[in-house]
Amino acid sequence: MAAARAKKKRDPHPEEELRDLAAALKKGDPARGYVLRGEERYFRDRASKMIIEKAVAQGHELCRHDVKDPEFSLSRLLDDLTGGALFATARCVHIENAGGLLKKGSKQHAPAFVDAATARIASSEPGTLVLSADAIRADNVLAKRIKEAGGQLLACRRLWDSPPPWDPDPRKAELAQWVLARAREEKVKLDASEAAYVAAATGNDLYALDTQLRTLKSRGEKGVRELVGWESGGSPFELAGHIVAGDAARTVAGLEALFRSGFHGRDGTRTIDRGGLVSILLAAISGRTRECVRGRAALEEGESMDRAAALAGVGGGPMARKAFEARVRLRTAQEWRGVQADVAEVERRTRSGAVVDSNDFAWLALRWRKRRGR
Numbered sequence: 001m002a003a004a005r006a007k008k009k010r011d012p013h014p015e016e017e018l019r020d021l022a023a024a025l026k027k028g029d030p031a032r033g034y035v036l037r038g039e040e041r042y043f044r045d046r047a048s049k050m051i052i053e054k055a056v057a058q059g060h061e062l063c064r065h066d067v068k069d070p071e072f073s074l075s076r077l078l079d080d081l082t083g084g085a086l087f088a089t090a091r092c093v094h095i096e097n098a099g100g101l102l103k104k105g106s107k108q109h110a111p112a113f114v115d116a117a118t119a120r121i122a123s124s125e126p127g128t129l130v131l132s133a134d135a136i137r138a139d140n141v142l143a144k145r146i147k148e149a150g151g152q153l154l155a156c157r158r159l160w161d162s163p164p165p166w167d168p169d170p171r172k173a174e175l176a177q178w179v180l181a182r183a184r185e186e187k188v189k190l191d192a193s194e195a196a197y198v199a200a201a202t203g204n205d206l207y208a209l210d211t212q213l214r215t216l217k218s219r220g221e222k223g224v225r226e227l228v229g230w231e232s233g234g235s236p237f238e239l240a241g242h243i244v245a246g247d248a249a250r251t252v253a254g255l256e257a258l259f260r261s262g263f264h265g266r267d268g269t270r271t272i273d274r275g276g277l278v279s280i281l282l283a284a285i286s287g288r289t290r291e292c293v294r295g296r297a298a299l300e301e302g303e304s305m306d307r308a309a310a311l312a313g314v315g316g317g318p319m320a321r322k323a324f325e326a327r328v329r330l331r332t333a334q335e336w337r338g339v340q341a342d343v344a345e346v347e348r349r350t351r352s353g354a355v356v357d358s359n360d361f362a363w364l365a366l367r368w369r370k371r372r373g374r
Helices: 002-006 014-027 041-057 074-082 111-122 141-148 174-185 192-202 206-216 236-244 248-261 274-300 305-312 318-328 333-351 358-370
Strands: 033-037 060-066 090-096 127-133 152-155
Touching: 014 041, 014 152, 033 041, 033 141, 041 060, 041 090, 041 127, 041 152, 041 206, 060 074, 074 090, 074 111, 111 127, 111 141, 127 141, 141 152, 174 192, 174 206, 192 206, 236 248, 236 274, 236 318, 236 358, 248 274, 248 358, 274 305, 274 318, 274 333, 274 358, 305 318, 333 358
Parallel strands: 033 127, 033 152, 060 090, 090 127
Antiparallel strands: none
């Protein structure tokens, strides 16, 4: 199992997916269907725009639906799927936030939709179906039917906003590299260090980063830092890694940004209250520490790194696995248990009503820096 997880293929870069989509659309008509899945709405929107523009240019009637829209109507969607185009030869049916319709057990699950969409894909009715959502399983029955019919499944994941643990240069982070590439496309004068600053200051919001680049387009002689203020609160999960590693410098900078600006969760909401940030950060630190306690103990008992990762419950792609390997080697099993005891003490204080804030986390990073194994 561990070996299978380690060798699990990582989703390609979303920009590669978009280039493949553009090349396919350039060669001919839109495919029978598309599944745009992933947490990064920016990439899903770009893919949708490309497909819709091609379909409309080919004379397709466009039918758009958003499952999260208060005015969404399942009956109208079913009519669009089962009926023919009224004013054109074909129909492009685009469904935003379609994940709930497909997921069994969700309030929005609609077997009638799955049946109608599957029948449309299998029929000779011309047109295309586009499903867009932050989470659609590749092995979902409708996704499989779309792929079997020659459609495309695009992975629109979020970009890594931190560099790989084995090469901590912030300019190597996917997000910084993306900013640099977008700057070249938009003819914005920006070097790698400036791109890394813009990414860190703005946060992992591609729409906001595009806006920053438009601002910088006519900056003249002004410096990047004059025009791009620090707005990013960062990620508590990334910050937890710095704290656990005893990286005091990154911890202090990250804490300042996080507690000043908050952070955006997966649902798009921003958490800024101290209590919520403390709770999320503590949970992330506790999880990282628990993994390392189990993993290091397994290594000291003679287990392989693959087995240690499996026993620690480490999931995710290759970068998550590399981060775990780098982290677990920082201390002995006994030292990791000491770290775990420190975390438990802070958690106990929060339950007793004591005030816990950014200073407590900075203290932990400093304490753990002194206790790091050689």
